[in-house]
Amino acid sequence: MIRLVINADDLGLHPRLDEGIFAAHTDGVVTSATVLATGPTAAEAIRRAGQTKLGLGLHLCLTTHLTPAAPARDVRWLAPGGRFRRDWAELSAAWLSRLIPAEEVIAEFRAQVRRARELGADIDHLDTHQHLHLLPGMTSIVEVLAAELGVPLRWPRERPNAHWLIHPGAAIKSALLGTLSRAKQPRGIKRVPALGVFESGRLTEKRLLRLLGKLREGDNEIVTHPGLDPGAVPQDPKWRYDWEQELAAVLSPRVREAIAHAGIELVTYRQLG
Numbered sequence: 001m002i003r004l005v006i007n008a009d010d011l012g013l014h015p016r017l018d019e020g021i022f023a024a025h026t027d028g029v030v031t032s033a034t035v036l037a038t039g040p041t042a043a044e045a046i047r048r049a050g051q052t053k054l055g056l057g058l059h060l061c062l063t064t065h066l067t068p069a070a071p072a073r074d075v076r077w078l079a080p081g082g083r084f085r086r087d088w089a090e091l092s093a094a095w096l097s098r099l100i101p102a103e104e105v106i107a108e109f110r111a112q113v114r115r116a117r118e119l120g121a122d123i124d125h126l127d128t129h130q131h132l133h134l135l136p137g138m139t140s141i142v143e144v145l146a147a148e149l150g151v152p153l154r155w156p157r158e159r160p161n162a163h164w165l166i167h168p169g170a171a172i173k174s175a176l177l178g179t180l181s182r183a184k185q186p187r188g189i190k191r192v193p194a195l196g197v198f199e200s201g202r203l204t205e206k207r208l209l210r211l212l213g214k215l216r217e218g219d220n221e222i223v224t225h226p227g228l229d230p231g232a233v234p235q236d237p238k239w240r241y242d243w244e245q246e247l248a249a250v251l252s253p254r255v256r257e258a259i260a261h262a263g264i265e266l267v268t269y270r271q272l273g
Contacts, residue, residue, distance in 0.1 A: 002264045003272060005192070005221040006250065007032040007154075009059060009129070009200075012039030012046070013233065020227030020247045021045075025054045028250040029259060030224065031268050034059035034127050037116040038066045046119045055268030057125035057151070058116050060109050060142065062132055063091050065235040069111035070104075078104040086236060088130040095135055102141065109145055125269035127154035131197060146189045152269055154221055155191035192272065196223035201241030205252045212258050219272050226250050 008021040011033040018041055024030035032055035035042055039061075049056045065086055068079045077100045078084070085091045094100050116123060126146050127133070133142040134156070146153045195211045196203065203224055211222055227243030249255065259266065 002215050002217060002262065003219050003267050004215060004259070004264050005032050005055070005219075005267055005269055005272070006030050006224060007034060007055075007057070007127075007221055008224050008226050008250075009034055009127075010039075010225060010227070011035040011049070011056075011059070012037070012042035013064075013235075014039075014227075014230045015041050015044075016230040017227035017243060018045045018048070020243055022048060022052070022054070023228075024224070024226040024247055024250045025052060028226070028247075028252075029256055029266060030226065030250050031055055031266050032057060032124075034125075035116060035121060036061050036066065036129065037112040037119070037121075038069050042116075043119050046116070046121045050120055050122075053268075055124050055270055056121050057127060057154075057269060058113060058121070058123045059127060059129050060112055060133070061129040062105065062108065063087050063130055064233075064239075068108050069115045070108045074107045075104045077101060078108055088132065091130075091132060092135060095138065102137065105138070105141055109141065113145070113149070123149060123151060125152045125154065125192070127194075131156060143189050152190035152192050152272060154194045154223070156197045156223075157193040157195070190272070192219050192221050192269070194221040194223055196221075199223075201225055201243075201246070203246045203249050205249045205254060208249045208252070208255055209258055212255070212262065212264065215262075215264065224250055 006029050008024055008030045010017055011021050012035045021033050034057040035045055036059050063084050065083045067083055068075045072082050133139055195214060199207050224246055225241055225243060226247035229244050233239050
């Protein structure tokens with residue numbers, strides 16, 4: 001039996017992205033979303049998620065120029081000037097250079113959990129924006145938090161293939177994340193194997209069908225980023241994903257037919273137990 005969570009990332013970041021995610025759930029195959037507790041539309045997004053059967057996890061974030069949930073005095077190095085660094089590359093460089101104390105990351109992640117719960121979120125799993133939990137030293141912090149909450153953690157498991165050659169930048173990052181994920185031993189929590197990291201921002205119907213064919217027996221996640229085109233995300237105007245193309249993929253009747261034909265059970269993280 002294959003059980004599959006199809007998760008939409010970045011809920012709470014922008015109203016147009018939120019609209020696409022809810023459409024992907026009500027009319028498509030998305031069963032779950034992860035919310036950015038520090039996102040500008042997090043409160044409304046969590047309220048709407050509570051009115052549906054959309055599973056809701058927490059998208060722990062340390063980038064995208066968002067404002068931290070912890071008091072500024074507690075995260076001075078993590079959020080210089082009162083905002084997170086721009087992206088994975090900037091954060092990784094600072095973290096690996098030991099410019100950011102681990103205590104600040106712990107304080108911020110706990111503050112994001114508190115913020116999400118205060119807004120009404122019933123958190124059923126954790127992942128991280130831009131997969132930062134795979135960085136050396138970051139994994140244990142997130143796994144301790146997952147253990148305390150009693151929830152599973154997304155665990156990317158992709159390996160390079162010939163299709164990756166068309167996007168070398170994404171290929172390098174995805175290959176690095178895959179290598180890091182295979183090198184880390186579990187710490188007593190449930191890690192759910194996830195596909196779709198390489199396809200982030202460029203998932204098509206064809207690529208989604210290909211991912212469905214790669215699923216293993218047991219529990220799986222496919223990572224998606226559906227949405228309505230926001231024009232630009234104010235916190236990071238240079239960020240460009242094809243959100244509407246991804247929305248079309250998860251709304252595709254062919255995808256739903258393929259899931260049914262393969263006997264795949266669509267579930268939320270809470271249903272994984």
